[in-house]
Amino acid sequence: MESDFNSPSTTQSDSFRDHINTMDWKGVRKWVYPRKPKGRYYYRRTILSWFLLLFFLSAPFINVHGDPFLKFDVLRREFFIFSFPFYPQDFSLFALVTIITLVFIIFFTVVYGRIFCGWLCPQTIFLEMLFRKIEYAIEGDKGAQQRLNRQAWDEEKIRKKFLKWSIFALLSLLMSHVLFAYFLGADVLFKSIEEGPFQNAGVFLMIFINTGVIYFVYSWFREQVCTLVCPYGRFQSVLIDKHTIVVAYDYKRGEGTTGRAKFKKGEDRQELGKGDCINCGQCVAVCPTGIDIRNGTQLECVNCTVCMDACDDIMDKIDKPRGLVRYTSEYSISTRKKSQFTSRMFAYTAVLVLLVGMLGVLLAFRTPVEVKILRVPGSEYNIQGDQILNFYEYALINKSSKTVNLHFKVLCCKGEIYFPYDQKQLRLFKGENHRGKLRVIIPRAEISQAKTSLRIGVYDQNGRLMDIYTTAFLGPFKF
Numbered sequence: 001m002e003s004d005f006n007s008p009s010t011t012q013s014d015s016f017r018d019h020i021n022t023m024d025w026k027g028v029r030k031w032v033y034p035r036k037p038k039g040r041y042y043y044r045r046t047i048l049s050w051f052l053l054l055f056f057l058s059a060p061f062i063n064v065h066g067d068p069f070l071k072f073d074v075l076r077r078e079f080f081i082f083s084f085p086f087y088p089q090d091f092s093l094f095a096l097v098t099i100i101t102l103v104f105i106i107f108f109t110v111v112y113g114r115i116f117c118g119w120l121c122p123q124t125i126f127l128e129m130l131f132r133k134i135e136y137a138i139e140g141d142k143g144a145q146q147r148l149n150r151q152a153w154d155e156e157k158i159r160k161k162f163l164k165w166s167i168f169a170l171l172s173l174l175m176s177h178v179l180f181a182y183f184l185g186a187d188v189l190f191k192s193i194e195e196g197p198f199q200n201a202g203v204f205l206m207i208f209i210n211t212g213v214i215y216f217v218y219s220w221f222r223e224q225v226c227t228l229v230c231p232y233g234r235f236q237s238v239l240i241d242k243h244t245i246v247v248a249y250d251y252k253r254g255e256g257t258t259g260r261a262k263f264k265k266g267e268d269r270q271e272l273g274k275g276d277c278i279n280c281g282q283c284v285a286v287c288p289t290g291i292d293i294r295n296g297t298q299l300e301c302v303n304c305t306v307c308m309d310a311c312d313d314i315m316d317k318i319d320k321p322r323g324l325v326r327y328t329s330e331y332s333i334s335t336r337k338k339s340q341f342t343s344r345m346f347a348y349t350a351v352l353v354l355l356v357g358m359l360g361v362l363l364a365f366r367t368p369v370e371v372k373i374l375r376v377p378g379s380e381y382n383i384q385g386d387q388i389l390n391f392y393e394y395a396l397i398n399k400s401s402k403t404v405n406l407h408f409k410v411l412c413c414k415g416e417i418y419f420p421y422d423q424k425q426l427r428l429f430k431g432e433n434h435r436g437k438l439r440v441i442i443p444r445a446e447i448s449q450a451k452t453s454l455r456i457g458v459y460d461q462n463g464r465l466m467d468i469y470t471t472a473f474l475g476p477f478k479f
Contacts, residue, residue, distance in 0.1 A: 008059065019225070020227055021290045021300055031149075032223055032290040034132075035142040037283075045119060049129035052120070057174075060181035060277060067401045072183055078431060085401055085431060089370055093362055100355045105232075107348035109239040113246035113297075117232065118304035123217075123225050126175070128304065131218045138164045142285065168471060172215040175448055176207050213412020223289045233299045242330040243339050247303045247326050248292045249283075252332050263318055276320050283307035283325060293325055366401035369428070369466040371458050376437070381474040386444045388475045395435050396458075398428040405461040408438070411468065412455040415442035425461070440473065447475035 022030050062084035063067035079086040079094075086093065108116060117124060138160050141146045151157055151317040180203070181189045192200040217225060226233060240246065254260065256275035263278040277294065284292045286307060289300040293307045311325040331341040373397045382389040398404055405425045408417045418439045419426070428434055440454065454473035458466045 005143075005292065021225060021298075022223060029224075030290070032146050033142045034290075034306070035285040036136050037286045037306040037309060039306070039312060039415075041305035041309050045305065046129060048119060049125045052125055053130065056122075056180055060178060061186045065401060068185060070182060071185055073185060074183065083401070085399055087397060087399055087423065087431065089397055089399070090366070093359070093366070096355065096359050096362065100352070100359060103348065103352050103355060106239060107345070107352055109236060110241070110244060110348060111345055113240055113244050114232065114236055114301065114303040117302035118247075121302070124302060124304065127218055127222060131169065133287075134167055134171075135164060137366065138167075154365070168219050169211070169215055172211045172218070173207075175214050176210040179210060180207055210232075223300075227300045233302075236297075237299070241342075241344070242334075243342050243345075245327050245329050245339060245375060246297055246303060247293065247301065247308060247325065248297065248328050248330070248333060249277075250323070250328070251294070252333060254294065254324050254353055267326055273292060276315070276324050278314065280314050282310040282314055286310045310399075366399075367467040368398070369404060369406065369460075370399060371395070371399045371467045371469050373438075373469045373471050374461045375472060377472070381476075383444070383476070384441070387441050388444055388447055390440050390454075390473050392438050392440060392471070393435070394438055395433070396426065396428055397433050398430055401430050403427065403429045404466070406458055406466065409457045409459060410440065410442070410454070411457045412453065413442060413446040415446070417441075417456070442475075444475070446451065447473070450475060450477040 007390060022032060024030055059070040060068060060315065067083045067085065068080045069083050071078065073079065077088050079090075098132075105116070135145070139148050148157055148160065177189060188203075192203045197204040254277035256269070257273035260277040260279045261269070261272075261274040263280075269276070283294070284290070284307075286309075287293070288304060288306065290304065291298050291300045293301065305327075308325045308327075312322040315322050331337070332339050333464045373392050374394075376391040376393055379391045395478060396406070405427050407425050410417060418441065420437060426434065426436075440456075452473045452475060455468060455470050457468050460466055
């Protein structure tokens with residue numbers, strides 16, 4: 001797939017295909033010093049990134065009617081998504097959401113390549129829009145960083161490195177606390193901080209370890225997460241095709257008939273057969289993974305668009321049209337036609353719409369209270385005069401965000417339901433699971449067969465039907 005984007009006239013070595021660009025042939029890490037980016041796409045990414053960062057930092061601390069806006073408490077099996085509570089009993093919904101997410105990622109990659117990596121991925125946002133900006137502010141741009149790392153450990157280097165690493169450590173600590181709030185709740189986080197580390201050693205140890213991992217990733221490991229750890233880059237080789245829109249170099253326009261050439265003022269490059277690419281290397285200088293986009297689509301490319309901005313800036317300076325590096329497809333570059341919506345894209349769209357529709361139906365019919373009523377194992381029916389008695393066990397879970405008072409009612413026929421101690425209602429707090437036993441008594445005249453389908457409705461204090469459960473009611477057989 002990668003070769004589809006390469007110019008047939010390119011004379012450069014294809015050695016870039018044989019190894020990761022951030023390592024040499026001995027497997028030693030090559031540090032990437034990207035030049036400070038600027039441009040219209042980078043500005044748009046910055047605005048979007050700050051919005052997402054604000055959302056990330058605030059979401060677990062927002063409460064709506066007393067419920068967290070986002071919370072994924074695996075230990076207590078409580079999940080709140082946009083303040084709607086979900087519990088293990090909603091596993092089918094979680095499974096469906098997981099499938100939808102996978103299909104969406106596949107569909108999005110088929111159509112737009114790795115645009116998620118460049119615009120929405122947390123790794124890219126934290127690294128490029130937070131940690132890297134701090135590094136630029138303290139150590140300077142590409143050349144200044146390289147000079148600083150080469151110089152001896154004098155007062156300037158110690159001061160700048162210590163300041164940068166200290167800020168990185170504080171940011172890592174902040175991010176670790178926010179992640180803790182997502183998974184165990186803001187209330188647990190604040191309580192643990194108030195009580196101190198001696199009473200919450202496990203919590204503080206977990207935060208400390210998480211802080212260390214975050215600091216390691218963003219201070220040293222960096223782009224290696226995308227090129228070595230994340231499997232998404234490997235997926236793209238089987239997901240994208242010639243119609244996929246990616247960040248691509250227009251080799252036909254850039255190479256011309258005689259290839260790339262340095263810019264010379266006043267010459268007619270088109271008449272000489274030279275392409276619009278002047279071999280300035282700015283697209284490589286700004287790349288956060290250190291690749292040359294002119295070599296075609298590569299595993300390391302995260303579609304971050306900084307090469308597009310750098311190239312557009314050069315095109316403006318030499319009075320050439322923008323878009324030598326742009327969002328496009330191999331089909332569009334080779335044929336000079338617009339990309340087409342293929343049958344594969346249509347198939348993924350249809351599957352995605354179907355799955356989202358199923359999720360909508362399940363959410364629409366999701367009951368705030370879930371009930372299960374089963375006959376007590378091994379129990380038989382009892383005849384009491386002109387009535388028949390069966391014993392049942394019930395299980396209730398309140399999936400709503402408020403306390404409810406419940407009562408049961410036989411729906412299929414005349415009958416009465418009795419709880420132990422003659423309870424009339426059951427009080428169920430939000431998220432509470434409750435188990436118990438009950439008796440169902442039905443007039444003998446209502447029973448015409450040995451096994452009757454019994455429908456029981458569960459109502460709240462306002463008489464609203466919360467759920468219906470169907471079980472079996474045993475009785476004597478009538479001839």
